[in-house]
Structure formats: C-alpha cells, structure tokens
Amino acid sequence: MRIVLFGAPGSGKGTQAEKLVADFGIPQVSTGDLLRAAVAADSDLGRAAKAAMDAGELVSDEVVIGMIRERLAEPDAENGFILDGFPRSLPQAEALDELLAELGRPLQGVIHLAVDNEEIVHRLLARGRSDDKEETIRNRLQVFDRQTQPLADYYRRQGKFADVVGEGDIGAIHEQIRRALPSDA
Numbered sequence: 001m002r003i004v005l006f007g008a009p010g011s012g013k014g015t016q017a018e019k020l021v022a023d024f025g026i027p028q029v030s031t032g033d034l035l036r037a038a039v040a041a042d043s044d045l046g047r048a049a050k051a052a053m054d055a056g057e058l059v060s061d062e063v064v065i066g067m068i069r070e071r072l073a074e075p076d077a078e079n080g081f082i083l084d085g086f087p088r089s090l091p092q093a094e095a096l097d098e099l100l101a102e103l104g105r106p107l108q109g110v111i112h113l114a115v116d117n118e119e120i121v122h123r124l125l126a127r128g129r130s131d132d133k134e135e136t137i138r139n140r141l142q143v144f145d146r147q148t149q150p151l152a153d154y155y156r157r158q159g160k161f162a163d164v165v166g167e168g169d170i171g172a173i174h175e176q177i178r179r180a181l182p183s184d185a
C-alpha cells in the first residue's frame with residue numbers, strides 16, 4: 001500500500017497514520033518527525049530546517065525531497081508506506097511522482113482529512129509542541145492554504161483523491177479512512 005495522508009497541520013495525519021501502521025505493518029513516513037529528529041541531533045540539515053519550522057514556514061523542497069528519497073530507499077518501505085505531511089508543495093508532489101515512477105511503484109491514493117481551522121487551533125494549542133503557538137499555528141494554516149491546498153487538484157486530476165471528515169471520534173475517522181482506501185491498496 002502506497003498512500004499519502006493529506007491535511008492541514010493538526011488535522012490528525014500523525015494520529016491516523018499510527019493506526020494504519022498497526023493495521024498494515026508498513027511504515028509511517030512523516031517529514032515532520034524526520035525534521036524534528038534532525039533538529040534534535042543538531043545536524044546540518046536540522047540547523048537549516050529549524051528556523052523555518054519555528055516560524056511555521058515550509059522547509060526547503062530540496063531538503064525535504066532529499067530526505068524522502070533516502071527514507072523510501074530503506075528496506076522497510078519496499079512493501080509500502082504511509083506518507084504523513086509529505087508532499088506539501090507542487091515541486092514535492094512532482095518529485096514524489098518521479099521517484100515512484102523510477103521505482104515502478106506509483107502512488108495509489110491520497111486521503112484528505114478535512115478539519116475546520118478553529119478546531120485545529122484549539123487542538124494544537126492543547127498539544128503544546130514548541131511550534132504550537134497561536135501566531136505560528138495561524139501562519140501554518142495560511143501556508144497550507146497557499147502552498148499545500150493546490151495539491152488537492154493535482155491529485156484529483158490523477159483520480160487519486162478522497163475526502164474524509166477528520167472531526168469527531170478518532171476510531172470512527174479511522175474506519176472512514178479504511179473505507180476510502182484505494183481498492184488496489
């Protein structure tokens with residue numbers, strides 16, 4: 001199974017990816033987690049990413065695409081993966097399509113978790129990660145609308161896009177995602 005969980009920051013991509021990992025035994029690949037690990041390790045990549053993350057801006061496409069290329073080459077991704085938080089821009093989506101075409105394993109589906117912005121602000125303030133301050137959250141939501149939302153049309157045109165309402169009971173949302181999975185996944 002090769003799918004993307006798509007949605008605004010705080011829409012529950014990480015939460016739902018964990019459940020799919022438990023169901024299908026394939027890895028969750030979260031660019032947010034990979035970037036936070038690089039920041040914690042104080043690597044060159046982490047130092048380059050930190051300022052953008054603290055401001056709620058996207059880290060450069062070049063950095064993130066390089067990271068994904070390496071991660072998807074690892075043996076555990078051979079049988080599939082759940083991408084969480086990637087792609088977030090058109091160049092990232094195009095790079096992903098190219099990479100998967102090279103591997104002969106195209107993406108099967110993109111599941112969109114739709115959540116109201118005020119619900120997102122409420123959730124992330126309650127989570128309280130270092131980038132979960134109200135001003136940063138609102139900037140992340142604007143960045144999503146501007147740079148990431150256009151990917152919905154990109155994947156709709158490929159016939160790979162499905163919407164799921166991401167509000168309410170976490171287990172019920174998981175069931176909706178299961179129903180929205182592509183039939184060949």
Ligand code: B4P
Binds near residue numbers: 010013035057087127
């Ligand atoms: P991410 O780590 O991707 O952070 P996120 O979008 O906030 O998280 P997610 O949607 O997974 O929400 P979660 O399940 O945790 O990105 C952080 C930063 O990294 C970005 O701002 C950017 O700078 C950088 N970055 C990452 N990827 C990048 C890329 N591809 N390109 C460039 N830059 C990139 O859920 C959030 C909260 O809601 C949790 O507390 C959870 O418990 C709660 N929740 C979940 N489901 C719920 C429900 N149904 N009801 C109530 N609460 C719920």
